[in-house]
Amino acid sequence: MTNQTRQIAIYGKGGIGKSTTAGNLSAALSCLGKKTAQIGCDPKADSVNTLMGGDFIETISDITRQYGSSETSLNRAVYRGFNNIVCIESGGPVPGQGCAGRGVLVALDLIRKYRFFEKNNIDIALYDVLGDIVCGGFAQPIRHSYAEEVYIVTSGEYMSLYAANNIAASIKLFAQQGLNVRMAGIIGNLRNVEKEEEIITGFAQKLGVPVVQFIPRSELVQKAELQGKTVIEAYPESGQAGIYFNLAAKVLDNREMFIPEPVSKQEVIRLLDLARTEIC
Amino acid sequence: MFAKTPEADFNCDYPGYSGLWCRLIMAVTSYAMTNNSVAVIHGPANCAWAVRNFCQTDYSLYYGNPFLHMPVTNIDQDDVISGGADKLIATLKEVDRDYKPEHICVFDTCSTALIGDDVQSAIKTAQKDCNARIDYMSSAGFTTPPLGKSIEQTALSYADMMEAPSEKLENTVNILGQYKEQQDCSPVPGKKKCKNRRKYKDDASELARFVEGIGLQVHRVLVSGNHDYIKTAPQAMVNVISCPTWGFPLAKKMEEQFGVPYIKQCIPIGIEPSKKWVMELAKFTNKQQEAENFIQKELDELMPVFEKTKSFVDGKVALIECGRNSQTAFARPMALALALQELGMQVRLFGLHPLELKAKAMDYEYFMQEGFDPLILDGNYAYQQPVNIVHVIEDLGLRQAGYVYFTQDIFPAARGGVFDPASAPRVETGVHLRRVLNAPARGVGFKGAKALYENIIEAVMFSARGSRPTLYGRVHGGFYENF
Numbered sequence A: 001m002t003n004q005t006r007q008i009a010i011y012g013k014g015g016i017g018k019s020t021t022a023g024n025l026s027a028a029l030s031c032l033g034k035k036t037a038q039i040g041c042d043p044k045a046d047s048v049n050t051l052m053g054g055d056f057i058e059t060i061s062d063i064t065r066q067y068g069s070s071e072t073s074l075n076r077a078v079y080r081g082f083n084n085i086v087c088i089e090s091g092g093p094v095p096g097q098g099c100a101g102r103g104v105l106v107a108l109d110l111i112r113k114y115r116f117f118e119k120n121n122i123d124i125a126l127y128d129v130l131g132d133i134v135c136g137g138f139a140q141p142i143r144h145s146y147a148e149e150v151y152i153v154t155s156g157e158y159m160s161l162y163a164a165n166n167i168a169a170s171i172k173l174f175a176q177q178g179l180n181v182r183m184a185g186i187i188g189n190l191r192n193v194e195k196e197e198e199i200i201t202g203f204a205q206k207l208g209v210p211v212v213q214f215i216p217r218s219e220l221v222q223k224a225e226l227q228g229k230t231v232i233e234a235y236p237e238s239g240q241a242g243i244y245f246n247l248a249a250k251v252l253d254n255r256e257m258f259i260p261e262p263v264s265k266q267e268v269i270r271l272l273d274l275a276r277t278e279i280c
Numbered sequence B: 001m002f003a004k005t006p007e008a009d010f011n012c013d014y015p016g017y018s019g020l021w022c023r024l025i026m027a028v029t030s031y032a033m034t035n036n037s038v039a040v041i042h043g044p045a046n047c048a049w050a051v052r053n054f055c056q057t058d059y060s061l062y063y064g065n066p067f068l069h070m071p072v073t074n075i076d077q078d079d080v081i082s083g084g085a086d087k088l089i090a091t092l093k094e095v096d097r098d099y100k101p102e103h104i105c106v107f108d109t110c111s112t113a114l115i116g117d118d119v120q121s122a123i124k125t126a127q128k129d130c131n132a133r134i135d136y137m138s139s140a141g142f143t144t145p146p147l148g149k150s151i152e153q154t155a156l157s158y159a160d161m162m163e164a165p166s167e168k169l170e171n172t173v174n175i176l177g178q179y180k181e182q183q184d185c186s187p188v189p190g191k192k193k194c195k196n197r198r199k200y201k202d203d204a205s206e207l208a209r210f211v212e213g214i215g216l217q218v219h220r221v222l223v224s225g226n227h228d229y230i231k232t233a234p235q236a237m238v239n240v241i242s243c244p245t246w247g248f249p250l251a252k253k254m255e256e257q258f259g260v261p262y263i264k265q266c267i268p269i270g271i272e273p274s275k276k277w278v279m280e281l282a283k284f285t286n287k288q289q290e291a292e293n294f295i296q297k298e299l300d301e302l303m304p305v306f307e308k309t310k311s312f313v314d315g316k317v318a319l320i321e322c323g324r325n326s327q328t329a330f331a332r333p334m335a336l337a338l339a340l341q342e343l344g345m346q347v348r349l350f351g352l353h354p355l356e357l358k359a360k361a362m363d364y365e366y367f368m369q370e371g372f373d374p375l376i377l378d379g380n381y382a383y384q385q386p387v388n389i390v391h392v393i394e395d396l397g398l399r400q401a402g403y404v405y406f407t408q409d410i411f412p413a414a415r416g417g418v419f420d421p422a423s424a425p426r427v428e429t430g431v432h433l434r435r436v437l438n439a440p441a442r443g444v445g446f447k448g449a450k451a452l453y454e455n456i457i458e459a460v461m462f463s464a465r466g467s468r469p470t471l472y473g474r475v476h477g478g479f480y481e482n483f
């Protein structure tokens, strides 16, 4: 019997730390013995940089444009990074042209069509998906038969919570449409906003989902990034690496899934206000 | 019926309603009537096939447009992801090099419009390396409102190709909403071309005869000619109109943009409408005396045929089919109805889809303003399906009463059995069969009226024969009787 691949999607506002978190999570999971794949679903195509020694890899979009959509093209787009992690970028057009969402869809279809995860015995596939769900294309990873387990990365800032809330709303909608997609929890990537943990915890409670892990802001992240590495690879003994290992262990163990209950914009603001009033 | 009909500015409320010919098809087809020009379709090859199929099977059959080359950028999924501008630029350069046209027009399609491809910028880039002038016509299928409206929008694009006139040419007239039929050209190289093989030449020639008959000159017939021909249209003193669907919007825009006045007219069929058409133009250009002389000469020739026809059909019912393709054939059935009323017939229009009625409100309003408001059968007709004429005749109790059936589609020609030309008088007035030798006429003006009268006489006399249906009718008739 072929090994069932656990497919996980990491969503969150642009620049909030999805790729950083996904890269470290992949690295930690691979160190825990799991065959891991990370698929960047962002035309920026920098998701797997820290797994690839800082290199940008050729994307599925680039390759299919040149060579057409075939299994050979797909294999051409597969790179092996740190600890033999499978690294793929869906890619997309240059900014201001074409349809990036369609690019994500095509890349994922290609992976499914050629049963890539099954053939390569992948245990865990992580989709690192661009910012907000801006159109149907970027919702692809959590549509039919792809990732059914979603983690949302957020800080305690309004825009980030706002985006997280939107993603939760999409998950709820898809669940109501009969899809199996569920939310596993929130990853709080801290930006050192005051009362940040309280804000994120309050937000998670409103949504009815757990905070899986708080990740503190650490200069090791940037230091490792400059070397083209994850914290796991560059500073495996550090406290920050320990936190990513913790996250990996929780993800591995986690069996609980939720249909989130998104809140109104007003409520997001009220949460922030509450925290601020308490500070004053 | 008009009041009951909802406004036509929507399409979402009636999904699938306007799906027969998309805007692209109408836009490219109109452009195909120009010369020394190439239409470049920015989209998937199948869009180009849809258009070419339409042009070849319909338009070349009716109007004699020769085989159409139809270059297409052949957009595929990868282009949808990364944008198709580069392919468009490359295609434009290739077309300019290989065809050496004077003019190229780019037509976009659903796929390229959905991803918001910047066609204008691509054209600007390509233009630097191309000799042909390149224009753009918005034509994505999904932007199509009901078909009448899409024709209207397409017509406006031609005003964008025009230039402000450096001079005004005295006594010149543009005929809008018309094209020069190419019935004498054959799509098969070397095949014999035949001329004057019908009772009637074509609409453009008849209207041109009117213009010239009162001492004026035709400047442009639009849409036709090459780019220079279109570009210089605003030099004319006045615009007159044949088909209002194409003609009005273009005339209005030319007035706004270049100050060319227009006379509000609609396909003149029959005696009074033809007289009126000529007199209006004469008044505007101060040619009343010439016009009166011209009309008198025409009437001298026409009246005997008119009287004879009237003696055949006076008091009978005229069943006027607006046709499966009613969307493009509304003004004409109305104009035809007016001409038949002159013959003393009781006119009944049917097969007109209510939504198209509003989409072509300007045609309808024109006749309403003229005080002409014929009976339109408000039936439960499936859109773009042929109406069973046998049912219509029975519903109206006409079998004994006497009627003449004016068909708009090729469809009834296939009918036989109970309903056969040998027993039921019918006159083909649609666009179909136009290139067929001695096909029935469908015309405007005095000459068109004469051809129409002759056809009516023939149809009535032939139906009185009461003989067995034709072999074709006997073989195929049963099938159509049961549809």
Ligand SMILES: Nc1ncnc2c1ncn2[C@@H]1O[C@H](COP(=O)(O)OP(=O)(O)O)[C@@H](O)[C@H]1O
Binding pocket: A012, A013, A014, A015, A016, A017, A018, A019, A020, A021, A189, A190, A215, A216, A217, A218, A219, A221, A222, A225
């Ligand atoms: N926990 C953290 N501590 C310090 N810097 C971080 C942390 N998480 C992310 N960053 C920094 O934030 C920037 C954006 O992160 P990235 O993972 O690329 O965001 P995203 O993928 O969500 O767009 C990166 O340059 C990264 O170094």
Ligand code: SF4
Binding pocket: B022, B023, B024, B025, B043, B046, B047, B050, B108, B109, B110, B111, B139, B140, B141, B142
């Ligand atoms: S433009 Fe759109 S509607 Fe028209 S043929 Fe192409 S895909 Fe179809």
Ligand SMILES: [Mg+2]
Binding pocket: A018, A019, A020, A042, A046, A047, A128
């Ligand atoms: Mg990223």
